[in-house]
Amino acid sequence: MSGQATALESDSGQRLEIDTEYLQDQLAALLDIPSPYGFTDTIVRYVCGELDRLGIDYDLTRRGAIRGCLPGRQKLGARAIVSHLDTLGAQVKSIKSNGRLELVPIGTWSARFAEGARTTVFTEKGSYRGTILPLKASGHTFGDDVDLMPVGWDYVELRLDAPSRNQSEIERLGVDVGDIVAIDPQPEFLENGYIVSRHLDNKAGVAVMLAAMKALKDVPERPVETFWLFTIAEEVGHGAASVLLPDIASMVAVDNGTSAPGQNSTEFGVTICMGDQTGPFDYHLTRKLVELCRHHDIRYQKDVFRHYRSDSASAIEAGADVRTALVTFGVDASHGYERIHMHALRSLSELLTCYSLSSVAIKRDKRAISGLSGFTRQPTQPADQQPPIAEDEPAE
Numbered sequence: 001m002s003g004q005a006t007a008l009e010s011d012s013g014q015r016l017e018i019d020t021e022y023l024q025d026q027l028a029a030l031l032d033i034p035s036p037y038g039f040t041d042t043i044v045r046y047v048c049g050e051l052d053r054l055g056i057d058y059d060l061t062r063r064g065a066i067r068g069c070l071p072g073r074q075k076l077g078a079r080a081i082v083s084h085l086d087t088l089g090a091q092v093k094s095i096k097s098n099g100r101l102e103l104v105p106i107g108t109w110s111a112r113f114a115e116g117a118r119t120t121v122f123t124e125k126g127s128y129r130g131t132i133l134p135l136k137a138s139g140h141t142f143g144d145d146v147d148l149m150p151v152g153w154d155y156v157e158l159r160l161d162a163p164s165r166n167q168s169e170i171e172r173l174g175v176d177v178g179d180i181v182a183i184d185p186q187p188e189f190l191e192n193g194y195i196v197s198r199h200l201d202n203k204a205g206v207a208v209m210l211a212a213m214k215a216l217k218d219v220p221e222r223p224v225e226t227f228w229l230f231t232i233a234e235e236v237g238h239g240a241a242s243v244l245l246p247d248i249a250s251m252v253a254v255d256n257g258t259s260a261p262g263q264n265s266t267e268f269g270v271t272i273c274m275g276d277q278t279g280p281f282d283y284h285l286t287r288k289l290v291e292l293c294r295h296h297d298i299r300y301q302k303d304v305f306r307h308y309r310s311d312s313a314s315a316i317e318a319g320a321d322v323r324t325a326l327v328t329f330g331v332d333a334s335h336g337y338e339r340i341h342m343h344a345l346r347s348l349s350e351l352l353t354c355y356s357l358s359s360v361a362i363k364r365d366k367r368a369i370s371g372l373s374g375f376t377r378q379p380t381q382p383a384d385q386q387p388p389i390a391e392d393e394p395a396e
Contacts, residue, residue: 013358015296016215018349020342023211024189026050027345030203034120034182036089036106040064040232043085047230050210054217056228065243068228070216070356077366078225080244080251080322081212081352082311083205084234088198088335090114090132090181092121092158095171099164100157103132103181107235111153113336117198118184119158125174130160130181186337193342194267200338201256204329206230208254208345212352219357226356231311240311241318249365250285250323252355253310254348256338257303257328265330267341269299270348273326276308278316282323284362284376289325292354298347303328321368327351 035043044064051058051068058068066085072078089106096102101121105111114132121128134149134156136142149155158181164170187197195204209228216222227248231239234255244251257263257271265271272289275281293300312324329344360366364374 012292012295013354013356015298015350016219016353016357018211018215018346018353020211020346022214023207023345023349024342026210027195027204027207028187028189030206031185031187031197031199034122035085035087036180036182037086037233037235038091038106039089039122039180039182040086044230044232047085047206047210051213054210054214056213056217061243064232066230067243067245068213068230070213070222070226070228072222072224072226074223074360074366075225076247077249077360077363078227078245078247079356080227080229080248081209081254081356082229082231082240082243082251083209083254084202084231084239084311085206086232086235086239087183087201087203088235089183090119090158092175092177092179092181094177095167095175096157097167099166099170100159101130101170101175103153103156103158105153106180107335109335110151111156112151114153114156114183118186120182120184121158121160121175122180122182123174123176128160128162128173128175130158132156132158194339195342196337196339198336198338200331200340201334202234202254204340204345205254205256208329208348209352211345212349212356215349215353216356222357223359229311234311234314237309238314238318240315244315244320244322246368248320248322249362250282250325251312251315251320252285252289252352253312253324253326254352255310255326255328256331256334256340258305258308258334259330259332263305264301264303265328266301267330267332267339268343268347269301270344270351271328271330272300272302273308273328274302274304276305276310276313276326278309278313281312281325283378285323285325288358288361289327289351289355292351292358296350296354298351298354300347323365
């Protein structure tokens with residue numbers, strides 16, 4: 001089915017064809033741009049440039065969150081789809097007497113995955129390359145003590161690839177406390193569809209959204225205005241806190257799913273998160289996404305993430321009265337050496353096109369405050385005794 005659709009097919013929207021070569025190219029380009037939280041200007045400029053190329057209007061907040069827009073027949077009760085541009089990283093905590101740098105993490109990730117990482121340190125004078133090493137890094141020097149080192153940020157240090165034998169040499173280089181450290185992604189795109197890299201969380205989500213927007217941009221008639229949000233502070237917990245508009249009634253976050261023992265996520269199809277550490281996602285919006293997958297034959301599974309939060313949490317905590325849901329691509333070893341599969345990225349992009357083109361079911365949501373008429377229902381009767389949902393009270 002072509003992305004050059006001319007009309008909506010049904011209330012369940014339309015599953016558009018995704019340009020997977022474009023999706024992969026965008027992911028590769030995004031991974032090539034360092035963007036730990038606090039150092040996102042370059043990737044913001046890149047995404048804005050891509051939106052310009054696609055002919056999609058957008059505006060920008062003071063710090064750089066992007067709000068792209070695909071217009072629709074109605075403005076009130078608008079939708080939003082959100083992913084984040086910022087990644088994990090590190091920051092210089094202190095300059096040590098041995099010429100190495102003490103680090104603190106940006107975002108939540110284990111120093112176990114920092115050991116051996118190649119890095120770039122960004123200073124006011126320019127950037128330097130380096131490697132994060134355990135305090136005891138040489139078996140030839142420390143013998144078995146190398147294997148007895150505890151895991152933690154107190155037990156690693158950054159070695160710069162520049163003359164840096166002591167504190168004064170480091171200071172002459174212009175390296176200072178607070179400088180941002182970006183971790184190399186080291187991506188591999190395999191012919192069997194697997195992609196292995198750091199920072200797939202959430203540059204893969206950004207690529208998924210760009211691919212969906214590319215498919216949707218030439219559809220002449222969309223049911224409701226949809227905002228495509230790219231935030232810059234999700235990894236530190238306040239990503240979508242200040243980028244929503246009052247007209248937005250529903251927001252779908254796009255992020256990584258946690259494929260691991262004890263989880264129902266996989267690296268194939270869409271994983272729809274039913275709840276995370278902040279609680280269940282919106283009952284009606286989540287089930288609409290499930291129904292779209294069923295209707296359009298998009299492989300999916302449901303999961304609950306216990307140690308997880310996304311852009312939706314920051315929006316709700318900031319006071320936004322929006323329905324939220326989370327759709328994900330399954331990631332193995334999240335916040336480490338991550339692995340995903342192109343099948344999940346394509347499936348997720350397809351779901352976003354279906355959602356964007358589906359009709360608005362909860363018409364009452366276009367008003368922030370109103371009466372009981374049209375308010376949603378949730379099933380409470382035994383399964384064989386459920387009454388039909390009234391036409392003016394459908395569940396989105």
